[in-house]
Amino acid sequence: MSEQTTTDPALAGASQQAERPSAFRRVMGGSVGRNLGLVIALVVLFIIGTITAGDRFADVNNFLTILRLASIIGVISIGMTFVITAGGIDLSVGSVMGLASVVASLTAVQAAATQSSWLLMVVVALAVGAAAGLVNGIVIAYGKVVAFMATLAMLVGARGLAELISGRRTQIVTNRDFLAFTRSDFLGVPILIWIFALVAVAGWFLLNRTTFGRRTVAIGGNAEASRLAGIKVKRHLLSIYLLAGVTSGIAAIMMLGRTTAGTSTHGTLYELDAIAAVVVGGTLLVGGRGTIVGTVLGVLIFSTLTNVFTQNNLDTSVQAVTKGVIIVIAVLLQQRFATRGAAARKS
């Protein structure tokens, strides 16, 4: 019943003050808070691993094994993070990696590399990855084919091409220098892990500290607004798929080193592993938000999980069922912690 007429201008200033976030909230709202769910998941996995498998699990060599396993899919996932952040998807990463491994380990390439430098194999792998990424980018950005389909086509096509080129044979890497490099250690840590770390750090910097990253987030958030703000959306999309292709090329080099063989079957289903790691990490599948730290944590969670399973001698089928449940839990954890503080926007 109260219909008072009240005017109090004094309140206007006060409310502004109250709205500045506290230091604690700022930290929690930052990358730590966003990734807290993942860190918890990882810690829980480590605890489970240590309890169930004891010293065998909590051992430096075992950690290196986990990291080595993570490194190849990790590099691919960094590229995938950019693609997904920009609102796209790349299903071809695994098969492009296979193709690059095949081309780089061709007898002719290896012969040329022996005569010149092992770096030739590196260059070839990167070039193949870049070329495939370029094709993806052109078809998606300029041909306007939806990314899912364009890269699905590339997935099928690149695998076929790899089979044609290799004659479906596994090509053995014989170049000593190449193997010496890719299988070497640095400060007691395998070079593959260093490469992953390097790519992750570079990716983090690129995404968070450069105009390239800003454009990526902007396009994923609202492509039309970005275009109207003067961003060259098509060219940027092209360069993002190119980037993903290059990470596939890097992964191919790592795979060649790790398996000493190039084959068209390398990288089968890596696209799903990479997407899973990226999304579990907290990058939005619809684009507009991406986190490299989250992706790295996502990759580590999956490879630690595999390791814990193996340590405990779990039946493959039981593993699969458990993995299904754990994926859901990980996503839930990640989502709960990421939105906490950002509150429920919708009731």
Place this chain on the structure above:
Amino acid sequence: MSEQTTTDPALAGASQQAERPSAFRRVMGGSVGRNLGLVIALVVLFIIGTITAGDRFADVNNFLTILRLASIIGVISIGMTFVITAGGIDLSVGSVMGLASVVASLTAVQAAATQSSWLLMVVVALAVGAAAGLVNGIVIAYGKVVAFMATLAMLVGARGLAELISGRRTQIVTNRDFLAFTRSDFLGVPILIWIFALVAVAGWFLLNRTTFGRRTVAIGGNAEASRLAGIKVKRHLLSIYLLAGVTSGIAAIMMLGRTTAGTSTHGTLYELDAIAAVVVGGTLLVGGRGTIVGTVLGVLIFSTLTNVFTQNNLDTSVQAVTKGVIIVIAVLLQQRFATRGAAARKS
């Protein structure tokens, strides 16, 4: 087309006349026009098939072969059309089909079916599909786990469960009545094709002529607006994943009939085939627009393609490369014809 503001009631009628689309435009703007690109693609494939393989291709039995091949993935694709139209995705369709085929062909189930009725196997397959769909729906709609991850988890989990239950054995279907039904003909056309036709027609009706369909499109187009309009969005999403689960169950029954065996490997990679068919068909991957006719055409294009390849005894790798190119062309064709007339909104 300008919407003039006329408060003059006399003018209102006149302009109504003018804006009524001509019969031709109505047809072209309708499902025929939208699917013209696909029809052209299919016709071209038929021409190529007839030229390269002659009578062997253009033969009723061969067409039935194509349709039989299309029927199982077709049923799954109808369910997938609903999911994608509603803005979701279901990666688990193939492995749920595998799980349903395994459970329905368990020795115990078959024994019970022999004592009662072969329909028991049908009921079991449908129930398993529905249950898996229900779990997907709950996790996605109420757990708010992004659909890609939730159904990826189900993909992994259901496959593992199927392996556990079957002990990784291929279970042969021995129930005579079940086989007699699933392998029977009606009017000279195999029952599997009838089932596909039935599911497609029902799906078309459901999507285009019922409130369920309207709400599916609305939720995919704008979930928030749908909620504001009083739609129970969560419940509807749940029922859509349930529907997809049921189509996987139907597909499992068909698969059991077609292969006379239930195994955990049934349906491997069917999710990609189904998504490809749906998207090539013109359903928007972001939701809000779905077409059953397009999906059916998409499925037919892929199975005809496989058939033409086989008729010409093409090498698997060449097939893969060609398929990659054809996917891109099909999507391009579909997009061009679908947007024609809707004019270029953006440069």
Place this chain on the structure above:
Amino acid sequence: MINDDHVALLEVRGITKAFAGVQALKGVNLTVRRGEVHCVLGQNGAGKSTLIKTLSGVHAPDAGEIVWQGEEITISHPIAALDLGIATMYQELDVVDGLTIAENIFLGHERSTGGMLRVGEANRLTRELLSRLGHGDIPPTTEVGQLSAANKQIVSMARALSRDTKLIIMDEPSAVLDSGEVKNLFRVIRDLTAQGIAVVYISHRLEEIRQIGDRISVIKDGRSTASGLSVADTSTPELIRLMTGRDVANVFPPASPIAVNAPVLLEVDDLSLRGAFSSVSFTVRAGEIVGLAGLVGSGRSEILETIFGARKATSGTVSVAGRTLPAGSVDAAVRAGMGFSPEERKSQGLLLDEPLFKNVTLSTFGRFARGGVLNERAERDAAREQIAALELRPGDPDRPARTLSGGNQQKILLARWLVHGTTVLLLDEPTRGVDVGARAEIYTLVRRLAAAGTAIVVVSSEIEEVLGLSDRVLVIGDGEVLTTTNASDIDEPGVLDLVLKGSAA
């Protein structure tokens, strides 16, 4: 008008609502009687939309009571509100683009038998509803995605009417409408109130309140500062003081004379876009403001978008400072010094989940970078400067754009081009949804920019605004330039005359 003073239709007491970090409502009271038009006023971000969302079941209030026809209730879901008879037209267009008009209108309460749609009936009813709204000419089977913002608003309106309602809440329905449409809207509202239906009406255009409102409630910073004032007894300056806590002169700043030798910065020559407009030619000199007046759907937005290169012209050229721009290239336009604030800020302008400052620097972040490496501190500083200049609220540069009120979101777009420092600025509906205070600020700002030598083109559906702000006016009708004249040589009826004659011809 039915008056039932004893039992109010709706009574809201002490509603509070907090979002993360913002207390949006701190205690709001509202009493709505049957058959009245109750206006809710407040600055951008005052909490008007939040208030109505607690009434329509979108947000659950943290505290307070809602009494509906004498009974205390809770509204937990939009369905509950609809069932009570509360229909809402939201500020953000809440239609589904992929569905037809009829399907949108009956979404959630489809005409059906056993789940099967009765399409014919829905279309017929839709045609009736549209006719009632004065738009019988729009086919009910048109896809809503094809409609202009104004027509989408009509669909929203028809949807509210399609239900059996006792109260219709309209959150800034007139923001996207032109004067003809607004008149039409008022006719419908009077129709409704005559049937005893109450209307809660939100608008930033105070003259509309005078025309249609019965009583007024004012919200300031999430608190009621006035409830149930009678429109007739409250003066406009008093309302403004209740809203803003200060006095605002609601007049257009005087135009400063343009130097005779001012260079032509923008030259549009014979520009056409098939299906939208043809043969548009005009020039804008440094310091000049050119306005495009016309009815909704006349193609003004398309003209701006085509000048900016967001659409590719079918023929004609656009030159900035004498250099012809390539057709259909936004980034060439931006590089040449052009800026564009689009009409639909959400879909065309903002990164809703990104912090405010990144939205402000969206077209300039490269400038704050060295060797591709961003300097967020500099960006934040630049944004903060504009936030202060435009009185953007809340002013935290790290707050996501989504959490700002509509009017403040509009200011972000202006801030973007202010940071950019354009020589040619295209503004499409720059004051849509902006409150009186901010509106005056924006006018001053636009004038100041012009005085500093910027060439400005303004599109607004408020003819008064176009005339008041511009030096020169182009009257557009049906994609053609009907007249070009000095703003001082024409008045609002004159423009409407021209336009109606033009479209009748």
Place this chain on the structure above:
Amino acid sequence: GTESNNTQPTNASVEGNEATGDTITIGFSGPAADHGWLGAINSAALAEAEKYDDIDLKVAEGTNDANLQISQVEGFINDKVDAIVLLPTDGAALTEVAIQAMEAGIPVINVDREFSSTFASRVTILGDNYGMGVSAGTYICEELGDNPDAVVAEIAGIDSLPLTQDRSAGFKDALEDCGLEVSNRVAADFTVQGGEAAASQLLSAAPQIDALWNHDDDQGVGVLAAIDNAGRDEFIMVGGAGSKNAMDLIKSGDSVLKATVIYPSTQAADGIRLARLVVQEKALSDLVEIEVPNRIVLNAPVVTSDNVDKYLPTAFES
């Protein structure tokens, strides 16, 4: 080894080998059990390990990713298992890590798919893929030998596997010897559904067939379903691998399946046994040789209705 007589070759007897020795840990890793034969390989290996009280078997998740399998073997090396039985997804790709294991003093038993270096394994036990093709081809030649125009079709397994190529090469070579060639060839994926899909397309492409070789009996379930569905029976079909299901059909004689070529699914089980012998320093009981041999290649016999009873007990339930 605690056996005092381990240098006495003549004492290597079945009983001696069966006697419980020191408990040893064996790591086993194979490809994903995504089709019947590989499933049988796995279960046979597990069952074999169960039989021995002195074997502690660690099974790694089956995978088709060389990267993951390498890390599993690395895990075994970290854990210092006593032996590794490895069925590699790709022989060449697992060679290096196998060498690492060998260098760490862990004997590696290579099953089915061969490493690219002889230093990578202590024992290699293989089925004979090329031999399989030859057996199938030879059998078909015998059956159709007098008809030079006969249409021979082939349904291969996963085309990108070297073993598939070896089988096809053997088949082609054997057919050539009697003047025949493969006129229609499709590849499936070792699964029932793949077999069915490939076969139905093949049957439609080849209206008249005289003989058909299907590489794998598990995918054969689907192939037979397709044949049945198409109502075709004008040809003879030969299977591969030797599932119980296939042998039952051969025995009953009322389907087109007349023969199958065995590709033992007990290789990994053999591998487990061999690993135990190697670690416990025992010898193969029927050899005079005092150590387990380096390389064992299994035979690929043809099973027909004449000899099916002999092979049925070794058939795998797919």
